[in-house]
């Protein structure tokens with residue numbers, strides 16, 4: 510019964526959760542699959558593809574997987590009212606809420622104490638879903654909502670009578686906010702941050718002797734010009750700026766910017782040094798820290814180094830910390846991913862990869878109870894995470910199964926295959942509910 514003293518979302522049927530009888534999962538070994546040459550049943554082989562309604566399947570998994578899953582990602586039907594090719598995307602609002610609630614309660618049980626749930630949704634049911642999630646996980650365990658840009662305002666959508674809807678949302682909840690650890694993630698930054706406009710020219714001297722010069726002047730001199738102004742005039746603004754950026758990236762260890770610290774957010778020791786640096790203009794002060802890198806202050810400002818914003822590798826070049834606005838993942842071209850056609854449902858492999866990168870390590874269990882075309886399993890497999898996928902539709906056999914077989918065989922060149930250096934291996938077991 511609803512508690513009259515509590516603020517909560519109510520709907521018809523909320524007080525009657527479905528409690529199915531426990532059923533067992535039976536392996537269909539004719540459809541289970543492992544890479545050629547694999548004979549042992551090591552971890553990578555114990556992935557599970559389950560062809561069943563997810564309520565019954567999750568219930569069946571409880572015995573073995575309670576408190577075992579590190580990351581749940583789900584992308585349920587958004588309830589937009591459309592009849593899509595592979596599944597129905599319109600059920601009565603209250604029914605949708607009950608369906609989601611019953612499944613989320615089970616998913617919550619399966620999560621590890623340090624695990625997290627990621628739910629992808631659009632704005633049709635997003636707000637209601639968030640309140641349901643608050644009730645199941647507790648508001649204090651809400652991590653963040655990410656906005657994902659899935660398309661652009663081009664084509665026929667541009668003639669809409671409202672602003673064009675190009676977004677989806679990912680609600681993130683930890684099972685226990687204090688125990689969940691975010692693995693810091695960086696994304697490529699397209700433009701140069703011109704606040705980094707100064708170079709420390711004598712880094713090997715003690716910080717009290719440090720001297721700084723404007724980047725533009727240094728570059729102009731190395732090119733044989735007297736000043737930035739002369740160099741810009743001779744070369745043109747854009748070519749000269751490009752030289753400055755190249756120079757800055759090459760010397761990122763010594764290129765700096767100044768930033769005004771938020772006094773209320775820094776330690777007492779840092780506050781004292783900020784005050785001293787204000788009084789003793791031009792001199793650099795250093796705060797040594799055990800667990801973190803040292804902090805430097807000058808003229809009341811903190812000195813930030815460009816080196817902390819530069820990475821090698823795939824997200825190489827200039828990077829910045831990931832925010833909750835994800836507009837950098839391409840959705841065009843995902844129709845090809847995995848070699849299966851799944852219109853209006855499939856998600857980019859890169860999107861799932863980002864979620865797994867920030868929340869899991871190799872070997873962790875990942876669960877997707879609304880598998881669709883099998884993106885989560887394909888990405889988990891290529892990233893060497895263990896996975897469970899549940900899908901009720903026949904596309905479990907026509908889409909997900911062949912997609913994952915290709916991944917195991919190393920015959921799927923699409924999505925994140927190259928980025929992960931995936932060449933095949935492992936396997937999975939195929940299950941159905943016992944009668």
Ligand SMILES: C[S@@+](CC[C@H](N)C(=O)[O-])C[C@H]1O[C@@H](n2cnc3c(N)ncnc32)[C@H](O)[C@@H]1O
Pocket residue numbers: 561562563564584585586587595596851853854855856857878879880881882883884885899900901902
């Ligand atoms: C939006 S799609 C997921 C797409 C997926 N993220 C991908 O990248 O391909 C939602 C899927 O949930 C499945 N589904 C809906 N209700 C289900 C249920 N009760 N049990 C299992 N699967 C269900 C649908 O058949 C559909 O394939």
